[in-house]
Amino acid sequence: MGNLISLDFTITQNIYYFVGRWPGLLFLAKLLAVWLVYLVPLTLILLWFYPGQNNKKNALQAFLMAVFSWFVLASFFSFWLPRSRPDLPGVGVFDPLFHRPSTAFPSEHSIVLFSLAFYFFLVKYKKLGWLFLLAAIFVGLSRIAVGLHYFADVAIAIPLGLFAAVLFWLLGDLLNRLLSPIIKLAIKLKL
Numbered sequence: 001m002g003n004l005i006s007l008d009f010t011i012t013q014n015i016y017y018f019v020g021r022w023p024g025l026l027f028l029a030k031l032l033a034v035w036l037v038y039l040v041p042l043t044l045i046l047l048w049f050y051p052g053q054n055n056k057k058n059a060l061q062a063f064l065m066a067v068f069s070w071f072v073l074a075s076f077f078s079f080w081l082p083r084s085r086p087d088l089p090g091v092g093v094f095d096p097l098f099h100r101p102s103t104a105f106p107s108e109h110s111i112v113l114f115s116l117a118f119y120f121f122l123v124k125y126k127k128l129g130w131l132f133l134l135a136a137i138f139v140g141l142s143r144i145a146v147g148l149h150y151f152a153d154v155a156i157a158i159p160l161g162l163f164a165a166v167l168f169w170l171l172g173d174l175l176n177r178l179l180s181p182i183i184k185l186a187i188k189l190k191l
Contacts, residue, residue: 004152011151012144019145026145033142036135037109040066040116043128048191056183058123061175062116065168069115073160074108081105083153106160107153110140114161122169136161 083105113136121129140154
């Protein structure tokens with residue numbers, strides 16, 4: 001176990017110091033680490049208002065899955081396997097809307113983005129799947145590069161995101177029946 005932790009720290013340090021050598025790359029990493037996650041609500045809102053009942057259904061199910069990924073999966077692992085953030089010099093990333101939790105494991109941002117990527121692939125929205133997969137990779141690497149997470153914090157988000165996506169995909173028919181009245185009302189109200 002000690003070797004894995006040592007390897008995790010070494011990978012994290014290498015990414016952190018590699019990006020830190022170039023001010024432009026560091027600026028981009030800070031920008032992506034904080035702001036790219038706002039792609040989630042923007043995309044889900046656009047999908048909701050895009051014509052078609054199926055889009056509303058998938059937008060609503062994706063939103064519920066993102067909430068599940070963040071507040072259930074990430075919170076569960078954070079509570080049972082607490083891990084402090086990397087102690088690296090110069091970590092100065094400010095997120096204006098969200099309080100930064102004191103634990104790093106697992107990366108909430110990465111779990112949400114990976115779960116959305118996998119979910120959109122499963123429901124055959126391949127373009128959105130690729131968009132969120134790229135966003136998940138860029139956000140995950142950026143959050144390592146600015147010292148907010150260890151490599152393992154982001155890496156574990158991949159199987160956790162896949163678990164959430166498959167779970168919600170398997171529950172799709174049940175969720176569809178439960179959410180159908182909401183979607184029909186939204187269509188009736190032209191929302």
